Amino acid sequence: MLGLGGMLYYAHQAQRINEAEDKAKHGAKEVAALSSQLREMSERFEKLVLITTALWSLIQEQSGLTEEQLMERIRQIDLQDGRADGKISKPKNIYRCPKCDRTMSTRHGRCLYCGCQNLNAEPFDGVL
Numbered sequence: 284m285l286g287l288g289g290m291l292y293y294a295h296q297a298q299r300i301n302e303a304e305d306k307a308k309h310g311a312k313e314v315a316a317l318s319s320q321l322r323e324m325s326e327r328f329e330k331l332v333l334i335t336t337a338l339w340s341l342i343q344e345q346s347g348l349t350e351e352q353l354m355e356r357i358r359q360i361d362l363q364d365g366r367a368d369g370k371i372s373k374p375k376n377i378y379r380c381p382k383c384d385r386t387m388s389t390r391h392g393r394c395l396y397c398g399c400q401n402l403n404a405e406p407f408d409g410v411l
C-alpha cells in the first residue's frame with residue numbers, strides 16, 4: 284500500500300509523463316512543419332536553377348557571351364561586399380521619406396509613418 288508520500292510521488296511522476304508526451308507531440312508537429320517547408324523551398328530552388336539555366340542558355344545564344352565572362356561577373360558581384368564567399372549581400376539602404384522625412388526601410392514599399400510610396404526603391408530591395 285502506498286503512503287501519502289508515495290501517492291504524491293506517483294502523481295508527480297504521472298504529471299511529468301504527461302508533460303513529456305505533450306512536448307514530444309509538439310516537437311513532432313514542428314518537425315513535420317519544417318520538413319514540409321524544406322520540401323517547398325527545395326522545389327522552388329530547383330525551379331530557380333532551371334529558370335536561371337534556361338536564361339543563361341538564351342543569353343549565351345543571343346549575345347555570344349562566354350562562360351568566362353559570366354564567371355568574371357559572378358566574382359565581381361560576389362566581391363562587392365568585400366568578401367569572396369559565393370554569396371551576394373547588399374548593405375541595407377536607408378532612405379528618408381520624401382513626404383515626412385522619417386527613415387524608410389527598403390523592406391517596405393511604403394513609408395510606415397505616412398504611407399508615402401518608396402520612390403527610391405531599387406529592383407532587388409526587400410530580396411537581398
Ligand SMILES: [Zn+2]
Nearest residue numbers: 380383394397
Ligand atoms: Zn513618410
